[in-house]
Amino acid sequence: MRTNPKPWKKNGQLQSIIVLWLVVWGCLAIAPYSRYDWVLENLLIWAALAGLVGTYRLFTFTNTSYALLAVFLLLHAYGAYTSYNTTGFDTWMRQLFGTERDNYDRLVHFSFGLLCAYPIREALGAWTTLGSKWIYAMTCVIVLAMGAFYELIEMWVAFLVAPELGILFVGAQGDPWDAQHDMAVAMYGAMIAMGLTAIWKRKHIVRKQ
Numbered sequence: 013m014r015t016n017p018k019p020w021k022k023n024g025q026l027q028s029i030i031v032l033w034l035v036v037w038g039c040l041a042i043a044p045y046s047r048y049d050w051v052l053e054n055l056l057i058w059a060a061l062a063g064l065v066g067t068y069r070l071f072t073f074t075n076t077s078y079a080l081l082a083v084f085l086l087l088h089a090y091g092a093y094t095s096y097n098t099t100g101f102d103t104w105m106r107q108l109f110g111t112e113r114d115n116y117d118r119l120v121h122f123s124f125g126l127l128c129a130y131p132i133r134e135a136l137g138a139w140t141t142l143g144s145k146w147i148y149a150m151t152c153v154i155v156l157a158m159g160a161f162y163e164l165i166e167m168w169v170a171f172l173v174a175p176e177l178g179i180l181f182v183g184a185q186g187d188p189w190d191a192q193h194d195m196a197v198a199m200y201g202a203m204i205a206m207g208l209t210a211i212w213k214r215k216h217i218v219r220k221q
Contacts, residue, residue, distance in 0.1 A: 020068075025075045033082045037089050045095040052169060053092030056162075057085050071138060077131035084127040087120050096120075121194040125155045125201025130209060144213075148206045155202035159195040166191075 020026070037057075044050035064073075064081070073081075090099070094116075102114040109115070133151045136142060142150060 023075070026078055029075070029079055029082050033086060036086055040086075040089045040093040044093045045097055049095045050092050053088070053095070057089060057092075060085060071135065073131055073134055077134050080127040080130055084120075084123050087123050091116060091120050118194065118197050121159065122197040122201040124159065125152075125198035125203075126205050127201075129155055129202040129205035133206065133209065148210060151206055152199060152202045156195060156199045159198040160191075163191040163194060 041050075060081070064078075096114070096117045098114050099116050101116045101119060105115045105119070106112065129151050132154055133147055136147045136150060136154075140147070140150075
């Protein structure tokens with residue numbers, strides 16, 4: 013498994029990422045649209061942070077991966093702050109695409125694939141013996157599977173934990189294909205991320221030759 017190139021106390025970049033993330037997240041924790049929904053939405057963030065902290069000594073991502081994960085978690089934190097209701101992003105996207113739907117939730121699902129695919133690829137490279145082409149493919153498959161599992165989590169939470177907030181938490185906005193669209197945009201984001209990574213890796217190899 014990959015080990016951290018710098019001890020935690022000497023990794024100033026990672027420390028800066030964490031401090032900046034905590035400051036922004038703390039601001040978004042003040043007076044959210046719905047405190048109960050905010051707690052439900054933040055369960056994902058807290059679980060992710062617990063996993064990253066708990067496995068830090070066993071496996072350490074690169075600072076690039078930590079930065080990508082931090083951006084994604086902050087995008088979700090902003091969604092939790094607004095309960096994924098109309099945001100400034102939604103107003104801009106409605107004007108851009110000419111739609112009536114609030115699309116910030118779709119942006120976050122797309123960002124999940126776009127920003128989390130590289131860390132997933134990094135983990136697969138350390139934990140498996142798959143060839144590079146298979147790692148690219150499996151990364152996209154894992155993103156799709158995780159997207160589908162999250163849709164199931166939304167359903168379970170809406171039914172079992174907070175049925176009175178079901179519509180707000182799921183955020184389907186009347187779209188019967190909402191879950192499928194969310195999974196699809198996450199997969200598209202992962203495909204774009206892996207395409208860009210492959211191009212960057214190829215150029216990096218060529219420069220070394």
